[in-house]
Amino acid sequence: xxxxxxxxxxxxxxxxxxxxxxxxxxxxxxxxxxxxxxxxxxxxxxxxxxxxxxxxxxxxxxxxxxxxxxxxxxxxxxxxxxxxxxxxxxxxxxxxxxxxxxxxxxxxxxxxxxxxxxxxxxxxxxxxxxxxxxxxxxxxxxxxxxxxxxxxxxxxxxxxxxxxxxxxxxxxxxxxxxxxxxxxxxxxxxxxxxxxxxxxxxxxxxxxxxxxxxxxxxxxxxx
Numbered sequence: 001x002x003x004x005x006x007x008x009x010x011x012x013x014x015x016x017x018x019x020x021x022x023x024x025x026x027x028x029x030x031x032x033x034x035x036x037x038x039x040x041x042x043x044x045x046x047x048x049x050x051x052x053x054x055x056x057x058x059x060x061x062x063x064x065x066x067x068x069x070x071x072x073x074x075x076x077x078x079x080x081x082x083x084x085x086x087x088x089x090x091x092x093x094x095x096x097x098x099x100x101x102x103x104x105x106x107x108x109x110x111x112x113x114x115x116x117x118x119x120x121x122x123x124x125x126x127x128x129x130x131x132x133x134x135x136x137x138x139x140x141x142x143x144x145x146x147x148x149x150x151x152x153x154x155x156x157x158x159x160x161x162x163x164x165x166x167x168x169x170x171x172x173x174x175x176x177x178x179x180x181x182x183x184x185x186x187x188x189x190x191x192x193x194x195x196x197x198x199x200x201x202x203x204x205x206x207x208x209x210x211x212x213x214x215x216x217x218x219x220x221x222x223x
Contacts, residue, residue, distance in 0.1 A: 042072035063125040092140040092162040161206035168218030
């Protein structure tokens with residue numbers, strides 16, 4: 001059974017509490033070798049100096065503030081205090097977590113973690129290893145978590161073409177291609193072939209399925 005199907009099949013069960021010391025430690029021993037650690041060190045790309053975030057150990061799992069984690073990674077957030085829900089804006093994706101809830105939403109995917117996010121000191125705390133695992137699998141961002149050292153590093157993005165935006169105007173159509181790298185003039189070409197507008201980005205990588213979901217507008221019927 002694929003992981004996403006398994007996660008969806010648990011939706012009606014709600015979240016459950018387990019004896020983490022006996023069960024989780026056997027399954028994920030690498031997460032529990034530094035239980036005395038009180039901080040997580042977060043490293044941004046190209047930096048040898050990290051930011052420290054306090055760790056709250058719960059169910060023998062390291063929990064950290066979702067807001068402080070986003071802040072350390074230099075990502076924008078939106079917080080709904082009434083619903084105790086936080087939105088984290090990654091370069092190419094959006095993540096939603098809520099207090100006392102085991103579900104995390106990455107773009108249009110609703111995924112379940114083995115343990116819920118919790119509410120502490122007016123902040124949402126997330127079970128670090130589980131959310132990191134979901135982000136690395138279902139977003140364009142690769143996070144490398146070292147449970148022995150309690151360190152978190154940002155890896156390379158899988159794709160450097162994030163998506164396409166189409167804006168139909170009265171005098172024509174504007175097509176914007178969102179990228180995470182700068183393309184030089186010689187790396188871009190455009191022409192018409194077999195009634196298709198072809199835009200070639202040399203060195204470009206993209207999620208074909210994601211591009212295929214681009215909303216249509218004006219004369220654009222398919223990407």
